Amino acid sequence: MGAMVANPHEPMRWVSVSSEQVDTRHAAQEAASAAAAGLDGAAPDVAFVFFSPHHRARAVDLVEAVADTLLPRHWIGCSAGGIIGGGHEVEERPGLSITAARLPGVDVRTFRLDATDLPDPDAPPRAWDGALGVPASERPHFVVLADPFSFSADDLVRGLDYAYPASTKAGGLASAGDRPGQNVLVVDGDQLRSGAVGLALTGAIAVDTIVAQGCRAIGSPMRVTRAQDNLIVELDGRPPLEVLRELLPRLSDRDQRLARSALFLGVATDPLVDEPAHDAYLIRNILGVSPDNGALAVGDEPRAGQSVRFHLRDALASAEDLEGAMGRYAEHVLARPGSSRPAGALLFSCMGRGQNLYGRPDHDTDLFREKIGDVPLGGFFANGEIGSVGGTTHLHGFTSSFVLFRAPGGA
Secondary structure, rough: OOOOOOOOOOOOEEEEEEEEOOOOOHHHHHHHHHHHHHHHOOOEEEEEEEEHHHHHHHHHHHHHHHHHHOOOOOOOEEEOOOOEOOEEEOOOOOOOEEEEEEEOOEEEEEEEEEEHOOOOOOOOOHHHHHHHHHHHOOOOOOEEEEOOOOHHHHHHHHHHHOOOOOOOOEEEEEEOOOOOOOOOOEEEOOOOOOOEEEEEEEEOOEEEEEEOOOEEEOOEEEEEEEEEEEEEEEEOEEEHHHHHHHHHHHHHHHHHHHHHEEEEEEOOOOOOOOOHHHHHHHEEEEEOOOOOOEEEEEOOOOOOOOOOEEEEEHHHHHHHHHHHHHHHHHHHHHHHOOOOOEEEEEEEEEOOOHHHHHOOOEEEEEHHHHHHHHOOOOEEEEEEEEEEEEOOEEOOOOOOEEEEEEEOOOO
């Protein structure tokens, strides 16, 4: 059901907080009290709650404390390997974050899905209206959270793009477990051990995304000239292994070492462009190379005619990519006449980023604050990140996917 009770003439208000209390109920009460204070005691229209594995076993206490203290009208959340709250990252220790908002003039609807709820791929778009409870004509924006062991997020994002082409979609996969049944999803106070949860926002709100895949290109763009399933058989008429044997010796010593463990393939999102822009590649894993025919196995199904380019990933490339993505957002969105500033934001960042990549916490959140401003920012470290590249929504890895909420137009 929807909730649209705030005074529509008030500005939207966001707050993000975190607690590192070890006791689950105390952590939830501390964070919920701080979030309520940040909203001057007003019940939020929406809240996002993320919590580390330390709190998973007492999810019932967590849910009760948040519901009783914060009184959110609608909320979703999940267990995570690390959390982000108040613009800071908490990894490898107990953490719980709440990001909440008053959204005047915005209708909020939550939903829950299991694998059997997804419409058939051949079903018309209106089948998704029924599954999610929101018609495409309302141009909803979506935030979705899923359990990676029981639900196909790929199928979900493909369906959302098909049925809601004008909508923004973002989210992440729960990351506090390593087998089915370990993760916890939360929706409006209910707890699930499988499936997906989400919410749709319609009305007086604009939602933007910033996706940083953390790679830099090497070599030149090439065309896939032969492909089969997830195998690239030829690049520009040559076996990919032959192309790599020619490319790698040209790299610096450092990049040659990096290519042994951090070599990826960028697949252009627009097959008609000969030399795609830096941010027009979808980064995919290289799964292996056949010594027999030199074919390249990748984590995608490339098609003949697509432009591709090899990429490397390291901390420096990741930082540069994120800084560039934020700079483009500031230039092309925030600098537009009449554009409003973000009032709140969420970050879905890969478990492989954070201090594991940069050697210190708060790298991405610090850069966000520097480039975008002191915007309430929450989120979590995910087992897969959902965000748009080249106008199409994808499930990513090793990515930081930001979703930013602001008033529409110049409001």
